[in-house]
Amino acid sequence: xxxESLSSVIAEAEEIIDGLNQNLLAMEASDKSNVKPDLLNxxxxxxxxxxxxxxxxxxxxxxDLSHRMEELLDGLRMGRLRxxxxxxxxxxxxxxxxxxxxxxxxxxxxxxxxxxxxxxKIEAAASSSPDKGPSFAPAGVELSQDIYKVLTEYETHRLxxxxxxxxxxxxxxxxxxxxxxxKDLVDLNKKLxxxxxxxxxxxxxxxxxxxxxxxxxxxxxxKDHLSIQNALDGEPVEISVIGGGKIKAAQAEKDxxxxxxxxxxxxxxxxxxxxxxxxxxxxxxDSLLNMVGELVLTKSVISRISKDLLREGERAIDVSELQxxxxxLDRKVSMLQGELVEARMIPIGQxxxxxxxxxxxxxxxxxxxxxxxxSGEETKLDKSMxxxxxxPLMHLVRNAIDHGIEGKEERLNGGKPEAGxxxxxxxxxGNSVVVEVExxxxxxxxxxxxxxxxxxxxxxxxxxYGQKELFSFLFLPGFTTKEEATDVSGRGVGLDVVAKxxxxxxxxVDMDTELGKGTKFTLTLPITMxxxxxxxxxxxxxxxxxxxxxVSESLMIKxxxxxxxxxxxxIQLRDRTLSLLWLREIFALPSKEEGERxxxxxxxxxxxxxxxxxxxxxxxQEVVIKSIGKILxxxxxxxxxxxxxxxxxxxxxxxxxxxxxxxSVSSRPVK
Amino acid sequence: xxxxxxxxxxxxAMRSMIASTVEEMKGYVTVxxxxxxxxxxxxxxxxxxxxITDINMPHINGLEIISFVKNHPSFNTIPIIIVTTEQSEExxxxxxxxxxxxxxxxxxxxxxxxxxxxxxLGG
Numbered sequence: 059x060x061x062e063s064l065s066s067v068i069a070e071a072e073e074i075i076d077g078l079n080q081n082l083l084a085m086e087a088s089d090k091s092n093v094k095p096d097l098l099n100x101x102x103x104x105x106x107x108x109x110x111x112x113x114x115x116x117x118x119x120x121x122d123l124s125h126r127m128e129e130l131l132d133g134l135r136m137g138r139l140r141x142x143x144x145x146x147x148x149x150x151x152x153x154x155x156x157x158x159x160x161x162x163x164x165x166x167x168x169x170x171x172x173x174x175x176x177x178x179k180i181e182a183a184a185s186s187s188p189d190k191g192p193s194f195a196p197a198g199v200e201l202s203q204d205i206y207k208v209l210t211e212y213e214t215h216r217l218x219x220x221x222x223x224x225x226x227x228x229x230x231x232x233x234x235x236x237x238x239x240x241k242d243l244v245d246l247n248k249k250l251x252x253x254x255x256x257x258x259x260x261x262x263x264x265x266x267x268x269x270x271x272x273x274x275x276x277x278x279x280x281k282d283h284l285s286i287q288n289a290l291d292g293e294p295v296e297i298s299v300i301g302g303g304k305i306k307a308a309q310a311e312k313d314x315x316x317x318x319x320x321x322x323x324x325x326x327x328x329x330x331x332x333x334x335x336x337x338x339x340x341x342x343x344d345s346l347l348n349m350v351g352e353l354v355l356t357k358s359v360i361s362r363i364s365k366d367l368l369r370e371g372e373r374a375i376d377v378s379e380l381q382x383x384x385x386x387l388d389r390k391v392s393m394l395q396g397e398l399v400e401a402r403m404i405p406i407g408q409x410x411x412x413x414x415x416x417x418x419x420x421x422x423x424x425x426x427x428x429x430x431x432x433s434g435e436e437t438k439l440d441k442s443m444x445x446x447x448x449x450p451l452m453h454l455v456r457n458a459i460d461h462g463i464e465g466k467e468e469r470l471n472g473g474k475p476e477a478g479x480x481x482x483x484x485x486x487x488g489n490s491v492v493v494e495v496e497x498x499x500x501x502x503x504x505x506x507x508x509x510x511x512x513x514x515x516x517x518x519x520x521x522x523y524g525q526k527e528l529f530s531f532l533f534l535p536g537f538t539t540k541e542e543a544t545d546v547s548g549r550g551v552g553l554d555v556v557a558k559x560x561x562x563x564x565x566x567v568d569m570d571t572e573l574g575k576g577t578k579f580t581l582t583l584p585i586t587m588x589x590x591x592x593x594x595x596x597x598x599x600x601x602x603x604x605x606x607x608x609v610s611e612s613l614m615i616k617x618x619x620x621x622x623x624x625x626x627x628x629i630q631l632r633d634r635t636l637s638l639l640w641l642r643e644i645f646a647l648p649s650k651e652e653g654e655r656x657x658x659x660x661x662x663x664x665x666x667x668x669x670x671x672x673x674x675x676x677x678x679q680e681v682v683i684k685s686i687g688k689i690l691x692x693x694x695x696x697x698x699x700x701x702x703x704x705x706x707x708x709x710x711x712x713x714x715x716x717x718x719x720x721x722s723v724s725s726r727p728v729k
Numbered sequence: 730x731x732x733x734x735x736x737x738x739x740x741x742a743m744r745s746m747i748a749s750t751v752e753e754m755k756g757y758v759t760v761x762x763x764x765x766x767x768x769x770x771x772x773x774x775x776x777x778x779x780x781i782t783d784i785n786m787p788h789i790n791g792l793e794i795i796s797f798v799k800n801h802p803s804f805n806t807i808p809i810i811i812v813t814t815e816q817s818e819e820x821x822x823x824x825x826x827x828x829x830x831x832x833x834x835x836x837x838x839x840x841x842x843x844x845x846x847x848x849x850l851g852g
């Protein structure tokens with residue numbers, strides 16, 4: 059089995075696991091004694107498919123575990139087992155284990171793990187839930203042998219269950235045009251699912267495709283003939299009763315049956331495939347995007363040459379032609395770039411769904427009741443970005459449940475509903491996506507933050523501090539206001555890591571809190587990291603790029619505005635003190651006589667803000683970030699390199715690292 | 730003339746593994762259908778020498794596909810191989826009684842699949 063097959067197995071397994079998780083949550087949310095058969099069957103099918111493909115890929119543990127899950131789920135869908143909370147917990151745990159196994163497999167370390175504990179639980183679940191006894195064979199049903207012999211074991215079981223519960227069985231004959239049958243059948247299925255359960259769909263066709271295609275559907279429903287007819291109004295169908303509980307009433311109506319309607323003449327014919335999505339290996343997209351990056355460079359070169367030529371006046375070449383070509387290239391490349399960036403986008407909802415699982419787990423552990431409200435899950439972000447923000451979001455949600463949401467009693471005493479609420483939302487704003495995590499918990503006590511910061515010698519007692527400045531302490535490593543660490547978020551792990559990780563993605567974290575009301579974290583992320591907008595600045599004869607997402611503003615100040623506090627240069631920016639960093643000193647660049655006016659680029663990461671002193675601002679440009687070689691890898695403050703249109707290579711600043719350098723408590727003062 | 734094989738399977742990974750195994754044999758071309766709908770659309774329009782189908786698929790399952798093929802005078806001579814799992818014995822038996830020629834158990838051994846394909850096509 060080739061590596062290509064393995065990567066396609068990994069991609070599909072990931073999709074299946076996400077789907078399993080989502081469906082288990084749906085099962086948990088529904089009445090456990092009455093889970094929709096379709097839902098149970100699709101969960102079964104997911105485990106079934108996973109077993110098959112992982113077996114092919116030689117992932118023995120994944121295949122074993124999914125096999126055992128499949129058996130358990132088969133018991134559920136065939137009515138041999140009853141769904142209980144405990145069984146559901148076991149299924150959730152199995153899916154978590156599958157996810158871990160797949161993570162191991164995708165990092166190339168196989169799928170070796172001790173499965174005994176989870177397999178034991180599955181075994182216990184399989185034996186503890188009662189056996190409802192075998193289904194009985196269909197009796198008193200006028201089902202033609204042609205149909206009966208095509209029913210799978212599961213379909214036969216569903217047929218029996220429908221009879222057992224007194225549902226009427228109907229045969230629906232539908233004839234569709236060959237060109238549009240898939241869409242027509244899906245439409246019909248939707249209507250049928252609203253009134254009952256589709257047990258089987260048997261297709262047949264005449265001598266030629268032109269004669270259309272006929273489907274024989276068997277449905278079980280509590281509705282009578284007339285209601286079915288009304289529900290299928292306008293569909294080209296014949297309805298006949300074939301048995302079940304309502305057989306008498308239904309048969310009485312049979313005589314009044316309306317003649318079958320003619321085949322629908324549909325103007326929206328299409329021979330397009332139903333499948334509208336493709337799965338693309340990220341590596342292939344990366345290489346395509348890389349190509350576009352090169353094209354962007356070529357484009358810049360052409361546009362510079364054409365500008366140069368224009369400036370130098372008449373030449374033998376048709377300059378306007380060159381410029382037209384350049385504009386054309388520009389337009390095409392932008393389109394290609396847009397399409398490709400779009401192709402890498404996936405809805406952020408994929409991460410939100412995983413968080414549902416975390417909320418479920420942690421609120422159980424801490425005995426708190428928490429409702430997670432999700433909005434904007436359709437907002438799209440670059441695939442790699444969605445993956446990277448998963449952990450920071452998990453930290454924030456954990457924190458919200460552990461530190462934010464109060465215990466049940468405390469909430470009731472405070473006049474709040476017993477269940478806490480965490481709102482998770484995403485929204486696109488221009489080139490950024492804004493993700494908010496908001497809880498209605500206790501909020502952060504700023505006086506505690508002040509005391510802790512004082513204890514750690516981070517502030518002067520004599521001075522006044524603004525709210526934002528106090529918030530910024532919460533993002534320092536090891537800083538916590540909680541006296542006791544809990545298992546859930548641990549001591550001091552969290553916000554600094556969150557801020558750093560979001561910073562690495564070129565994003566920002568902001569927070570807002572009100573004592574007794576709750577806390578809100580706002581993450582502002584670029585939609586994609588591969589091609590970013592950057593502010594181009596020059597310092598000491600060198601040019602640097604600063605990701606525009608990290609820039610909050612740029613200022614021109616007077617040299618005399620700069621004060622010195624503990625050997626640090628600072629300026630007053632509205633209600634807060636802003637530390638300054640001279641890039642020239644950080645990168646040991648030749649000094650230049652500073653004029654009276656100085657440029658300050660205010661960059662931010664979480665609540666931390668820093669002013670970078672530069673010689674000049676050259677403008678904004680889209681750049682393609684490339685990683686730099688090993689030699690430069692360890693230099694702090696550099697995130698990568700990029701090329702400008704004039705084939706000049708410049709460095710892209712790592713704002714997170716620079717802020718660490720300037721603000722970390724133990725760091726040496728800036729010269 | 731090259732043999733044309735239709736593969737009906739809703740798992741992308743499984744489908745491409747079956748297809749690449751079949752294509753490893755000289756003189757075979759594969760066409761893939763990701764679900765029953767696609768299969769129903771392709772079967773009446775193209776010539777096939779063999780259909781390899783999964784059973785457990787949403788909307789239109791493998792037994793329904795077999796019944797569709799075997800009940801039509803224009804394509805009831807196309808041999809069918811079922812790809813299924815060890816546990817689905819009942820469904821497999823039904824598939825054979827509906828007219829499928831052979832079955833393969835997933836996970837399959839590529840050489841075994843090739844052997845069965847050759848056997849069914851009499852080559």
